[in-house]
Amino acid sequence: MQSVEVAVKEISRVGAWALRGLGIEYGVAQRASLFLAWAEAVEGNTIGQLIDYDLRVKKGGVGKFSFDQRSQDWWQFCSAGRSLLEFGPPVIDMLTYAARTFGCGRFDIFDVFDPVFLTSLCQMAAERGIGLIALSKNKDLSVGGLKTNAIQVRKDRNGAVQFSSVVREIPKALAAGKDWAVEAVSAEGTAISLYAYLLSEDVTSLAKSDFEHALEEKLADAYAHGIVVTKEDKEQLYEFEIRTWAPTSDRSRSQALI
Amino acid sequence: MERFPRQLADIVEKHGGPSLSEIAARMRGPDQCLTPEAMGAQKATRLSFTQSLGRKMIEDRWRLTKQLVNFDANGIGKAVYEIDFGKEKSTYIVRSFEKGADGENIGRRGGAKRDLYGALFFGVASPERIAEEFAVIETRDRVTMRSKSDVLGWTPGTRSARVFEDVVEALANGEQPANSIVRKSGYLIRNGGFIAGGRHGTKSYAGIPDGHPLKSPYFADLFALLLMRGVSVDLVNAMAAARSSKAVPLSENLTKYFGVGNASGQGMCVALQRWPQWFSTWTLVREFCLGRALAISVKPSSPQRQKMLSYLSRAIRYYDYLMPELENFMVPYEEIVRNLTRVKAWVEDDKFFAEGSWEALARHVGASVDKETAETFYALLIEIYPEFADDVATYLPVGMTRQIEYSPEKTVGEFRAKYLSQYHWILRHDMRHSDERRHFWYHSIEHGEQRRGERIIDPHEHFESFIDHISAIQRLAAVLASYDDAVPMAFVMIDFPELAFAAARVESLALDPYKEIQGNLLHKDFSPAQLIRFYLANLGLESTYPLSIRWVPGVLFQGFPTWKEVAAGLGGDWKFTNVIGELV
Numbered sequence: 001m002q003s004v005e006v007a008v009k010e011i012s013r014v015g016a017w018a019l020r021g022l023g024i025e026y027g028v029a030q031r032a033s034l035f036l037a038w039a040e041a042v043e044g045n046t047i048g049q050l051i052d053y054d055l056r057v058k059k060g061g062v063g064k065f066s067f068d069q070r071s072q073d074w075w076q077f078c079s080a081g082r083s084l085l086e087f088g089p090p091v092i093d094m095l096t097y098a099a100r101t102f103g104c105g106r107f108d109i110f111d112v113f114d115p116v117f118l119t120s121l122c123q124m125a126a127e128r129g130i131g132l133i134a135l136s137k138n139k140d141l142s143v144g145g146l147k148t149n150a151i152q153v154r155k156d157r158n159g160a161v162q163f164s165s166v167v168r169e170i171p172k173a174l175a176a177g178k179d180w181a182v183e184a185v186s187a188e189g190t191a192i193s194l195y196a197y198l199l200s201e202d203v204t205s206l207a208k209s210d211f212e213h214a215l216e217e218k219l220a221d222a223y224a225h226g227i228v229v230t231k232e233d234k235e236q237l238y239e240f241e242i243r244t245w246a247p248t249s250d251r252s253r254s255q256a257l258i
Numbered sequence: 259m260e261r262f263p264r265q266l267a268d269i270v271e272k273h274g275g276p277s278l279s280e281i282a283a284r285m286r287g288p289d290q291c292l293t294p295e296a297m298g299a300q301k302a303t304r305l306s307f308t309q310s311l312g313r314k315m316i317e318d319r320w321r322l323t324k325q326l327v328n329f330d331a332n333g334i335g336k337a338v339y340e341i342d343f344g345k346e347k348s349t350y351i352v353r354s355f356e357k358g359a360d361g362e363n364i365g366r367r368g369g370a371k372r373d374l375y376g377a378l379f380f381g382v383a384s385p386e387r388i389a390e391e392f393a394v395i396e397t398r399d400r401v402t403m404r405s406k407s408d409v410l411g412w413t414p415g416t417r418s419a420r421v422f423e424d425v426v427e428a429l430a431n432g433e434q435p436a437n438s439i440v441r442k443s444g445y446l447i448r449n450g451g452f453i454a455g456g457r458h459g460t461k462s463y464a465g466i467p468d469g470h471p472l473k474s475p476y477f478a479d480l481f482a483l484l485l486m487r488g489v490s491v492d493l494v495n496a497m498a499a500a501r502s503s504k505a506v507p508l509s510e511n512l513t514k515y516f517g518v519g520n521a522s523g524q525g526m527c528v529a530l531q532r533w534p535q536w537f538s539t540w541t542l543v544r545e546f547c548l549g550r551a552l553a554i555s556v557k558p559s560s561p562q563r564q565k566m567l568s569y570l571s572r573a574i575r576y577y578d579y580l581m582p583e584l585e586n587f588m589v590p591y592e593e594i595v596r597n598l599t600r601v602k603a604w605v606e607d608d609k610f611f612a613e614g615s616w617e618a619l620a621r622h623v624g625a626s627v628d629k630e631t632a633e634t635f636y637a638l639l640i641e642i643y644p645e646f647a648d649d650v651a652t653y654l655p656v657g658m659t660r661q662i663e664y665s666p667e668k669t670v671g672e673f674r675a676k677y678l679s680q681y682h683w684i685l686r687h688d689m690r691h692s693d694e695r696r697h698f699w700y701h702s703i704e705h706g707e708q709r710r711g712e713r714i715i716d717p718h719e720h721f722e723s724f725i726d727h728i729s730a731i732q733r734l735a736a737v738l739a740s741y742d743d744a745v746p747m748a749f750v751m752i753d754f755p756e757l758a759f760a761a762a763r764v765e766s767l768a769l770d771p772y773k774e775i776q777g778n779l780l781h782k783d784f785s786p787a788q789l790i791r792f793y794l795a796n797l798g799l800e801s802t803y804p805l806s807i808r809w810v811p812g813v814l815f816q817g818f819p820t821w822k823e824v825a826a827g828l829g830g831d832w833k834f835t836n837v838i839g840e841l842v
Binding site: 030068093 | 404406430456457460462464465467523666690700702704706707708709711715717746747748751753756757758759760808
């Protein structure tokens with residue numbers, strides 16, 4: 001397979017339109033494009049997920065996502081075939097609300113077909129000062145391209161976001177006094193469970209070496225030196241974008257320039 | 259009370275003079291400076307990016323070395339330059355082709371079929387890498403062309419249809435081009451954009467390390483365009499020399515006179531709306547400096563008065579000399595010259611300084627002359643207090659890169675009371691009539707060119723570019739009204755994820771003095787040229803002249819010092835110096 005160098009910014013810019021070409025609304029696509037570019041830079045092979053999503057949409061396998069509230073800080077969420085790029089940011093918003101209001105929160109998400117985007121969402125949470133633990137029964141999560149069934153993210157005193165591919169520490173906020181607990185694996189086989197907590201308790205306790213994945217450095221490197229993707233993936237991304245371009249005509253041409 | 263960034267408050271303290279509240283009291287409201295009409299009249303100031311870049315170049319004494327300049331009589335050939343920024347260096351290469359038949363006004367639909375194509379490398383490129391990039395450029399096929407992360411961007415360009423060939427002919431005949439030729443155009447090459455920021459695989463701007471001389475917003479873009487200006491001179495000189503043994507090179511005065519041409523279309527309106535923190539910051543720094551200039555104490559004998567007179571004289575000569583192709587969509591330069599002459603007489607009149615400030619005169623100017631003349635005067639008020647303006651300009655990259663975020667834990671009631679309540683103009687604007695929603699922006703299949711269609715009549719409305727801030731915020735307000743005040747915003751956003759961007763926009767900018775354009779960009783009577791001119795003025799173009807309501811040519815870097823002067827740290831005061839009479 002031929003490979004080609006692309007820029008991170010190229011993926012976010014073209015990606016925003018590509019996601020619209022897949023039927024995703026402007027406000028959602030604009031936000032999601034940043035996670036797409038981030039994930040492609042640090043995890044790789046994410047554009048294939050968009051192709052998968054396109055097929056799901058064409059087969060009618062995508063519905064409206066929904067959730068049940070189990071307690072004040074615990075929700076169970078059915079993705080209805082939607083991409084994590086669509087529902088992930090509002091899920092992190094909910095967990096941000098829970099952590100900032102109650103000190104912690106939990107989301108069990110069912111039927112996630114593209115968990116490769118999870119680290120980009122963890123990054124978003126950590127930048128807000130929210131620590132996150134993600135657990136899955138299956139080894140379908142990834143941190144910097146490494147397959148795992150657990151992710152923990154934190155921000156250190158200098159503001160650097162760090163990742164671990166195992167659960168290093170269960171902070172006090174998650175440890176007791178809840179009608180739920182952090183489990184060794186998610187509640188159900190197909191679920192990914194997300195546990196959020198305010199980072200203040202977590203920051204000081206463990207050494208940097210325990211959070212061994214410096215994904216921000218990988219991202220910075222990708223910004224500076226580009227990312228290598230397959231030519232097919234790059235072209236597919238542009239193909240999705242071009243769906244949003246209107247056919248031309250003399251009338252259309254008269255609507256540009258002079 | 260609106261908030262001012264701490265950085266600006268510190269600058270006020272550092273410089274002494276008027277206090278923050280005295281400045282704030284004199285700053286114009288958004289209804290005076292953030293309507294499309296007002297924005298379209300605004301002029302480049304010392305805070306504009308071209309001017310900031312120029313100051314840095316001269317201060318740090320950047321140098322340019324010609325490593326290869328090889329063009330034949332038809333202009334076909336190559337050039338390679340090296341730029342020395344001090345600690346860093348870059349290579350710039352350019353390939354010149356035979357003059358195309360399409361003319362200048364081909365826009366984005368023209369793809370890569372330009373007369374010139376350059377590439378600015380991030381660092382010094384090896385001969386092998388230069389050869390590789392030349393091979394990419396050679397194809398001029400925008401669909402297949404790919405660059406790499408060691409290239410900051412490509413610089414397509416087109417020869418001036420009005421003067422290029424006449425200039426070459428004159429030089430080949432051993433003469434400088436006649437005044438009648440030179441006046442027709444302020445440039446030899448018109449740029450076709452800077453293809454950069456990740457496009458076609460070029461380096462992402464975020465990948466430029468902190469402290470790099472081209473890290474500041476728009477510095478890489480504008481510097482690349484400035485390089486084209488140098489190429490244009492090398493090109494006409496080489497072509498003339500190849501055509502005749504009696505050829506002479508372009509004079510130093512004309513080398514300085516010619517800038518680089520520019521033409522911008524309505525896609526700029528979309529870019530402006532996409533990043534509200536950009537125009538909010540641009541407007542804040544401008545109005546902040548203007549507010550201080552109005553608050554500052556001025557005696558009849560103040561040197562700033564003489565400085566203002568000197569700049570007005572230059573401005574009068576400048577506008578008197580220029581011959582725009584069309585003046586139907588702007589204040590004609592003849593009128594600006596007439597009004598600037600009146601303003602100059604008022605500056606000489608002591609009665610306008612009886613209050614001990616510029617305020618009385620500024621009021622009189624605002625009430626007595628056209629908007630563009632008034633804005634020229636306001637731009638000069640900023641210019642005559644350069645140290646303050648230069649410090650304020652350091653806030654530009656800070657304000658422009660602010661995060662746009664909302665707080666998921668805030669309740670609907672809090673959000674409405676603290677943030678949404680600041681958007682009276684938008685919330686009260688009546689969008690019901692079809693005239694209000696007439697247009698939408700879309701990308702064409704012809705290289706994604708931005709065009710403006712009419713709803714119902716034109717296709718692809720469902721893929722319209724975001725430009726309608728009024729409806730976005732009104733929709734957010736309507737949805738929030740359907741929730742109880744105690745509901746956290748996160749619950750609303752998980753029900754309506756498409757509104758998170760509007761919530762973030764509102765919360766992040768609500769307390770800024772200048773947050774949104776006070777105009778409806780969809781309206782049937784909206785003229786995109788107004789926002790394009792605003793954008794270009796902030797980039798630093800002194801003269802822009804719309805050829806239609808959606809297409810605005812202009813000239814960059816006219817009068818900018820030569821490389822020899824820059825390397826010697828000279829030529830810093832180049833505002834309005836680009837008049838032949840003054841240069842000869």
